[in-house]
Amino acid sequence: MARQRKSMPLARLSSGSTSSSSAASNIEVGGSAREGSLSSAALALTSTPPTSVSEQDQASSALDKEDTNATIIADMTRRSSRRKSGPASYNLGLLSGVRRTSAGIEMAQEKAIRDFSGATLVDDAPEPSSSTPHRQLLNDGVKALNMDWEMDNLPGDGDVDLPARKKRRHRSSIDMLIETTGRAMGRMKSVLGKRDREISESDNSGRRQSRRLLAIEAPKDVEEEVKQEDNTVEEQAERVERPSKLARLSSSFSITMPQVFSSKPKKPTKRYESQGLYAGQTISSYDDQSIPKPTRKPTGKARPVSTSFLPDATRTESRGSLVALPMFSYLERERPFTIPYDVFAPVHHQRGEEKPKDWGKVHKNRLVGDAQHYWRKPYFERSLCICTPPVPGSSEPGCGEHCLNRAMDYECDSNNCALGDQCTNRDFAGLGVRMERANKADKKSASYLFNAGVEVVKTQDRGFGVRACRSYEPNQIITEYTGEIITPNEAGRRIREDYKDKADYYQMEFDQGMILDATKGSIARFVNHSCEPNCRMLKRFVSGQPRMALFAGDRGILTGEELTYDYNFDPYSVKNVQECRCGATNCRGVLGPRPKDANKPVTKKEKEGMAAGMKRKVGEFFGTTPTVEVDQGLFKKRKVPQMSKGWVYVDDSIEQTRIEEARKDKEIARLQKEGILPADLQVKKTTTTTAVTKDKNGARRFVQKVTTRMTGHRPKATPEAPSKKIQKLGRLSSIKQKESPAAKVKNAGAGSSQVTKSARRSIDNRSIPKGSMKVRPLTKDATKMARTMRAVNADE
Numbered sequence: 110m111a112r113q114r115k116s117m118p119l120a121r122l123s124s125g126s127t128s129s130s131s132a133a134s135n136i137e138v139g140g141s142a143r144e145g146s147l148s149s150a151a152l153a154l155t156s157t158p159p160t161s162v163s164e165q166d167q168a169s170s171a172l173d174k175e176d177t178n179a180t181i182i183a184d185m186t187r188r189s190s191r192r193k194s195g196p197a198s199y200n201l202g203l204l205s206g207v208r209r210t211s212a213g214i215e216m217a218q219e220k221a222i223r224d225f226s227g228a229t230l231v232d233d234a235p236e237p238s239s240s241t242p243h244r245q246l247l248n249d250g251v252k253a254l255n256m257d258w259e260m261d262n263l264p265g266d267g268d269v270d271l272p273a274r275k276k277r278r279h280r281s282s283i284d285m286l287i288e289t290t291g292r293a294m295g296r297m298k299s300v301l302g303k304r305d306r307e308i309s310e311s312d313n314s315g316r317r318q319s320r321r322l323l324a325i326e327a328p329k330d331v332e333e334e335v336k337q338e339d340n341t342v343e344e345q346a347e348r349v350e351r352p353s354k355l356a357r358l359s360s361s362f363s364i365t366m367p368q369v370f371s372s373k374p375k376k377p378t379k380r381y382e383s384q385g386l387y388a389g390q391t392i393s394s395y396d397d398q399s400i401p402k403p404t405r406k407p408t409g410k411a412r413p414v415s416t417s418f419l420p421d422a423t424r425t426e427s428r429g430s431l432v433a434l435p436m437f438s439y440l441e442r443e444r445p446f447t448i449p450y451d452v453f454a455p456v457h458h459q460r461g462e463e464k465p466k467d468w469g470k471v472h473k474n475r476l477v478g479d480a481q482h483y484w485r486k487p488y489f490e491r492s493l494c495i496c497t498p499p500v501p502g503s504s505e506p507g508c509g510e511h512c513l514n515r516a517m518d519y520e521c522d523s524n525n526c527a528l529g530d531q532c533t534n535r536d537f538a539g540l541g542v543r544m545e546r547a548n549k550a551d552k553k554s555a556s557y558l559f560n561a562g563v564e565v566v567k568t569q570d571r572g573f574g575v576r577a578c579r580s581y582e583p584n585q586i587i588t589e590y591t592g593e594i595i596t597p598n599e600a601g602r603r604i605r606e607d608y609k610d611k612a613d614y615y616q617m618e619f620d621q622g623m624i625l626d627a628t629k630g631s632i633a634r635f636v637n638h639s640c641e642p643n644c645r646m647l648k649r650f651v652s653g654q655p656r657m658a659l660f661a662g663d664r665g666i667l668t669g670e671e672l673t674y675d676y677n678f679d680p681y682s683v684k685n686v687q688e689c690r691c692g693a694t695n696c697r698g699v700l701g702p703r704p705k706d707a708n709k710p711v712t713k714k715e716k717e718g719m720a721a722g723m724k725r726k727v728g729e730f731f732g733t734t735p736t737v738e739v740d741q742g743l744f745k746k747r748k749v750p751q752m753s754k755g756w757v758y759v760d761d762s763i764e765q766t767r768i769e770e771a772r773k774d775k776e777i778a779r780l781q782k783e784g785i786l787p788a789d790l791q792v793k794k795t796t797t798t799t800a801v802t803k804d805k806n807g808a809r810r811f812v813q814k815v816t817t818r819m820t821g822h823r824p825k826a827t828p829e830a831p832s833k834k835i836q837k838l839g840r841l842s843s844i845k846q847k848e849s850p851a852a853k854v855k856n857a858g859a860g861s862s863q864v865t866k867s868a869r870r871s872i873d874n875r876s877i878p879k880g881s882m883k884v885r886p887l888t889k890d891a892t893k894m895a896r897t898m899r900a901v902n903a904d905e
């Protein structure tokens with residue numbers, strides 16, 4: 110039994126407990142070997158000499174002084190072993206110069222253990238009667254602590270299991286302790302510590318009181334004596350201080366101690382997060398003033414959590430059984446609400462959902478075919494914004510509504526705006542950063558969903574559509590619409606030939622009369638039409654180049670919403686009229702043009718004409734009288750084909766002239782560059798400028814001004830073609846003049862046998878512009894020029 114009791118802490122040692130390491134010096138070699146679970150520290154201890162029983166017996170008759178020393182050594186050994194563990198605990202004792210046998214050390218340790226545990230006091234009390242002050246004190250203490258055990262049942266009380274020798278040793282150590290501590294024992298603070306002291310305080314308050322009185326009344330020498338005694342006792346108590354009372358008690362008794370020593374838990378105070386999932390959100394933003402506030406006074410109890418925001422399937426009957434997001438704890442009453450924009454609750458494409466198959470992605474606009482020749486490089490007038498940094502605290506952001514760049518749909522950048530980070534007119538730049546982040550992220554990660562922000566989903570009856578994976582603030586940029594920039598002719602050809610079997614079209618009027626075909630394009634091509642849309646498709650000029658993007662509407666976008674915009678679709682041909690299935694209350698019935706101005710009064714004649722035209726178109730399309738009721742009042746007769754931003758089939762006739770002009774300009778410039786046309790040839794150039802003015806009501810008006818001017822540069826004087834002479838010559842003669850010497854050289858070279866066929870062709874091509882000129886009909890002037898050139902060359 111004694112062995113078991115001693116080896117108990119060893120088991121704890123192997124489990125890594127620090128408190129048990131203090132008992133390492135009690136380890137027996139045999140015991141440790143049996144346990145077989147020693148840590149390396151414990152194993153090191155096995156080399157220490159084993160404690161023999163006979164030595165214990167000898168030690169039992171040791172002097173009081175020696176006992177006190179033993180207690181101190183044991184204490185030191187324990188402390189040392191707590192710090193270092195292993196044989197060092199023994200060495201410390203030996204090195205301290207106190208010659209002690211292992212039996213003495215062991216005995217002292219055991220005594221110390223019993224001292225802490227309280228068993229010592231119970232067992233060692235000189236009189237077991239409960240009338241003894243010590244016993245009384247302990248009983249009271251135990252009762253006050255409401256422990257599971259009774260004083261009578263304390264281990265060691267029965268002494269039945271203990272071998273006689275052990276029992277005797279117990280007795281002798283108790284006697285020794287009593288004798289050495291003497292009178293101080295009577296006043297010694299309970300080994301159970303302060304708490305016990307506090308408990309006994311109530312009972313012994315009289316005694317305390319008397320001591321205090323003694324301190325007042327007693328003569329000085331007596332007082333000093335008492336003090337000295339107190340100090341000695343306290344010193345001893347301090348020396349035997351252990352890591353934790355619970356550990357000491359449990360190491361002495363094999364009983365489970367109730368958690369009586371844990372201090373009373375503090376009442377938790379509520380802490381509200383000021384940011385997190387719901388960053389930026391304020392209570393006031395959810396405080397609907399129109400709803401009366403509850404009259405019920407707060408009870409102080411936790412308010413039941415509203416579950417009204419949950420879908421029916423997930424809503425629980427009993428309130429309070431679900432823990433809502435923190436923001437919902439504001440809700441005093443159940444009422445409909447919307448999740449704010451700054452809550453990120455992404456949705457993700459479900460596994461098994463259908464994905465578009467033949468979709469060639471194009472992330473940047475690219476010019477295809479003839480469009481390359483017609484497309485003008487950044488042609489816009491240089492813009493410069495004069496905005497000043499926003500005033501702190503003002504609601505007007507940097508480059509807000511009054512920004513000139515913004516007014517003209519130009520995006521600010523470092524070249525045309527000085528506000529830098531404070532500028533709010535840099536949507537495409539922001540989108541670029543977001544897309545970069547998305548491209549770096551894993552496609553299934555939240556980061557990707559947030560930054561890409563949209564995904565393709567299959568709709569019930571409108572093919573594929575686009576859904577928001579996150580929320581968007583009003584007018585926030587969502588995604589760019591990119592594709593191939595083609596000429597209207599090419600667009601028509603593609604529709605007639607390439608896409609004749611397709612139901613979905615992805616062509617949109619773009620800029621400079623060109624068409625943006627997103628059959629190969631970005632995800633924005635999947636955005637469906639709605640007569641009551643939540644987005645807008647807008648054009649902006651970024652670094653002089655036009656770009657289209659989908660922007661959130663005025664009410665913003667919530668996570669999971671399908672994104673739509675008004676196609677403002679011009680079917681152009683009855684064949685292309687499509688039934689609209691947007692489901693909006695004000696649905697126009699067909700994918701048709703948007704009424705220009707719903708508030709503007711429409712004349713009766715316009716109404717009749719438009720309604721008749723629409724009815725006819727829809728009737729033709731469905732083969733019957735249309736079942737869809739078209740709100741005739743909304744339509745207004747249009748004189749020209751719609752050329753606004755939206756889906757159109759372009760009527761060439763209007764834009765053709767302008768395109769032709771542009772092409773002419775381009776060709777002349779090229780010929781000038783090649784040296785075919787004189788550089789000072791005057792060319793008509795038209796530029797469009799937009800000026801912002803204010804009317805008498807203070808409203809801004811955008812006035813477009815078209816300016817025409819003639820351009821022409823003086824060519825550098827060359828020996829072959831003196832500038833003065835060239836100026837006098839007409840266009841054709843100047844060509845002749847300029848070409849003849851060069852052509853002579855070329856022809857001479859070409860005539861020689863050394864010039865190969867391909868080399869000759871390349872020489873020819875140098876003089877005649879490449880590309881469309883040979884194969885396509887040019888303007889009369891250009892054709893004439895080419896013919897003349899050839900004639901001149903032939904003559905020479």
Ligand SMILES: C[S@@+](CC[C@H](N)C(=O)[O-])C[C@H]1O[C@@H](n2cnc3c(N)ncnc32)[C@H](O)[C@@H]1O
Pocket residue numbers: 570571572573574612613614615634635636637638639687688689690691
């Ligand atoms: C730009 S695509 C949109 C993506 C298309 N839903 C898809 O699956 O590829 C335009 C085509 O979608 C269909 N569509 C879009 N909005 C529609 C609507 N509100 N009602 C019916 N069809 C619609 C039409 O066929 C239209 O030609």
